[in-house]
Each structure stands twice: as structure tokens, then as C-alpha cells.
Amino acid sequence: MQGGELAELSTFLAVARHRSFKKAAVERGVAASAVSHAIRNLEGRVGVRLFHRTTRSVSLTEAGERFLSELHPAFGQIEQALDSLNAYRETPFGTVRINIPSSIAPFVLKTVMGPLVKQNPGLRLDIVATDELVDIVADGFDCGIRFGERLMQNMIAVRIKPTLRFSVVGSPEYFQGRTPPRVPADLVEHLCIRYRFPSGAIYDWQFEKDGEAVDVEVSGAVTLDSQELMVEAALQGCGLAYVWDNRIASHLASGALIRCLDDWCAPDDGLFLYYPSRRHVSAGLRAVIDMMKK
Known part of the structure; x- marks a missing residue:
């Protein structure tokens, strides 16, 4: 041939x-x-x-x-x-195709991509970041990254870092004349910035405290499909946002955003890299897995 x-x-x-x-x-x-x-x-x-x-x-x-x-x-x-x-060879070669939710990609890959390509000169990373649910087998990915509750069947899952956490935040302008929520049920009295998945489904805010899990169907004037835009809407006083803690550290430090319901926002340590159980684990994929676990 x-x-x-x-x-x-x-x-x-x-x-x-x-x-x-x-x-x-x-x-x-x-x-x-x-x-x-x-x-x-x-x-x-x-x-x-x-x-x-x-x-x-x-x-x-x-x-x-x-x-x-x-x-x-x-x-x-x-x-x-x-x-x-x-x-x-001293290092792996070839392409590893990775699917990852765009909402968490910057935090998960922040300290991974540089070391991977520097330590493995023959390795190529093809990363697709999307919040759309993807069939990694049908779409030709070597692996995907998701939270445990959304893993597909017949997959091998490897717990990876980092541990991520949601926060509920609002601007000082929004809280003027309003009492911050103390328990998740109080959110029905507040304007909330909703997140829409690519499928069209609206995300319910999820909380946990002392073993009690609570899902809240929030409402508000603004619905977005980007966490970055949700942060911007919160900064402009449009309502409360439920976003990854990593996105708002600088705004919390400056006082531009104020956190609430902090004791109900438990860390989510269920982040996994997964791949088909029948798939041969290439040296490139093994290098990605090892780096993600560190």
C-alpha cells in the first residue's frame, strides 16, 4: 500500500x-x-x-x-x-485527542500542557473544549475529562487533579437593600444568573452540607451559556452567579464580588479522566494520565 x-x-x-x-x-x-x-x-x-x-x-x-x-x-x-x-524511544510520540468541558479546561490544563510537550517532544495534544456531551468513542477521542456522575458506561476512569469548587457570588451593588441568602432555599427570593447547556437544559444549582444534598432550580433575568459571561453579569449587578471558584479569586480579593452560601459549596473531588475499557493505552495517553494525576 x-x-x-x-x-x-x-x-x-x-x-x-x-x-x-x-x-x-x-x-x-x-x-x-x-x-x-x-x-x-x-x-x-x-x-x-x-x-x-x-x-x-x-x-x-x-x-x-x-x-x-x-x-x-x-x-x-x-x-x-x-x-x-x-x-x-526515550519519550512517547503520536497524537492524543482529549475532550474536556470548556468551563473547567483552563483550570485542569493550566499546569499540564507545558510539561507534557516539553518532556515528550514527539507528543502532540489535540484538545477539544466544549460543554456539550460528547461520545468520545464515536468522535475519535483517546480520552475525555468529566465529573464522575456524568461518565459513560464501559469506561475506565482515573481520578485526576485539581479539586474544583463552586461559589455563589454577587456584586456589592446587587446586595444593596438585599439580605444575602443563608440557605439554598433563600435563592427563590433572589435574581440568579442561569447557565444553559449546549443541549438547551438549564443547570440546577447543587449544594451539600453535613451530608445533605440540595438541588435548586433558580430563576432570573439573565441566562447564559458561558461561565466567563456569568462572572461579567455578576460584576454588573445582574444577580447571583454560581461559578467555579477559580474564575473569581481576583474579584473576591478586590471586593468586586462577595461570596455567599459558602458553607453549602462543598469541593467536588469527582474529576476523572476516562477512556474506553477496550482501548489500548498508548504511551502518549499513559503520559497524559500520569501528568493529570500529579
């Missing part, structure tokens, strides 16, 4: 995984036209149409589905064979 043919097959897998020529191009670091050209060459060489294409969607034909089912395991064996060469 020639190198060009192998590249075409790899491109086919990327398009099949994403159901998108554009996303496959981003993954492979090439122009979308190059992906389209590679697929046309492959289809012309095998004499079979592998994808249905419209202006809005890309889907596999019946032949494409069968080809994918037989090709995917073969490429897995190739990846494993290449990874076995790491035993003869």
Missing part, C-alpha cells in the same frame, strides 16, 4: 467519524478541499460511492458503513503497532 493510499484511508475514517468534511479537515490540519479531493480519489479507485453528500449533511452509504466496520479495527492495530515502538 502506497503512502497516499494510507492517507486517503485515514481521511475516510476522519470524515466518517465527524460526518463532516470541514471537521475532518480541522482534525487532520489540512484544507477542506484536500479532504474532498482525497475522498474523491478513494471512491474513484475503489469504484464505489462511500458517502452521501448534500449541502447540509454527510452520511455513509451502505458500502461506506461496511467499509468503515472492517477498516476501523485494522487501523487500531496499526496504531497499536506504531505505539509499540515507544518501547525503543
Whole structure:
């Protein structure tokens, strides 16, 4: 098999995984036209149409589905064979694709990316940060990072650092003439800045104290899909925000934001890196896991 043919097959897998020529191009670091050209060459060489294409969607034909089912395991064996060469190298090489919620990515990866690439010159990190729930197997990720209650089945989960914590905060302007909430039930008397998941669902604020867990469905005039914007809305007096503590340290120190319900905001130590139980753990993924655990 020639190198060009192998590249075409790899491109086919990327398009099949994403159901998108554009996303496959981003993954492979090439122009979308190059992906389209590679697929046309492959289809012309095998004499079979592998994808249905419209202006809005890309889907596999019946032949494409069968080809994918037989090709995917073969490429897995190739990846494993290449990874076995790491035993003869000083450091791992290859690409590790990681999915992580965008709301926590800056805190989790803050002290990880630099040491990983410096200590492993042959290692490449392909990180996708999104708060959308992602199927890491279907979307071709080596691993994902989530909190324990949202882990998928049939996954191996490794507890990682850091320990994160939510805080409820408001501006001095907001608290003028208002009594700060003392228990979660008091939030019904307050304007709260709500968070919307990419799915459209609104996040309920979660609290815990002395073994008692409480979920509160809050209401308010502002709903956002970004914690960064939630902090800005709180700074402008739009209401109370329920955000990661790491995002507001400087605002708490300056007095621009005031914390409340602090004794109900327990640290969440259920942060995990997870990967499919049937997946071969490459040397690159092992290096990522070891760094995340420190």
C-alpha cells in the first residue's frame, strides 16, 4: 500500500467519524478541499460511492458503513503497532485527542500542557473544549475529562487533579437593600444568573452540607451559556452567579464580588479522566494520565 493510499484511508475514517468534511479537515490540519479531493480519489479507485453528500449533511452509504466496520479495527492495530515502538524511544510520540468541558479546561490544563510537550517532544495534544456531551468513542477521542456522575458506561476512569469548587457570588451593588441568602432555599427570593447547556437544559444549582444534598432550580433575568459571561453579569449587578471558584479569586480579593452560601459549596473531588475499557493505552495517553494525576 502506497503512502497516499494510507492517507486517503485515514481521511475516510476522519470524515466518517465527524460526518463532516470541514471537521475532518480541522482534525487532520489540512484544507477542506484536500479532504474532498482525497475522498474523491478513494471512491474513484475503489469504484464505489462511500458517502452521501448534500449541502447540509454527510452520511455513509451502505458500502461506506461496511467499509468503515472492517477498516476501523485494522487501523487500531496499526496504531497499536506504531505505539509499540515507544518501547525503543526515550519519550512517547503520536497524537492524543482529549475532550474536556470548556468551563473547567483552563483550570485542569493550566499546569499540564507545558510539561507534557516539553518532556515528550514527539507528543502532540489535540484538545477539544466544549460543554456539550460528547461520545468520545464515536468522535475519535483517546480520552475525555468529566465529573464522575456524568461518565459513560464501559469506561475506565482515573481520578485526576485539581479539586474544583463552586461559589455563589454577587456584586456589592446587587446586595444593596438585599439580605444575602443563608440557605439554598433563600435563592427563590433572589435574581440568579442561569447557565444553559449546549443541549438547551438549564443547570440546577447543587449544594451539600453535613451530608445533605440540595438541588435548586433558580430563576432570573439573565441566562447564559458561558461561565466567563456569568462572572461579567455578576460584576454588573445582574444577580447571583454560581461559578467555579477559580474564575473569581481576583474579584473576591478586590471586593468586586462577595461570596455567599459558602458553607453549602462543598469541593467536588469527582474529576476523572476516562477512556474506553477496550482501548489500548498508548504511551502518549499513559503520559497524559500520569501528568493529570500529579
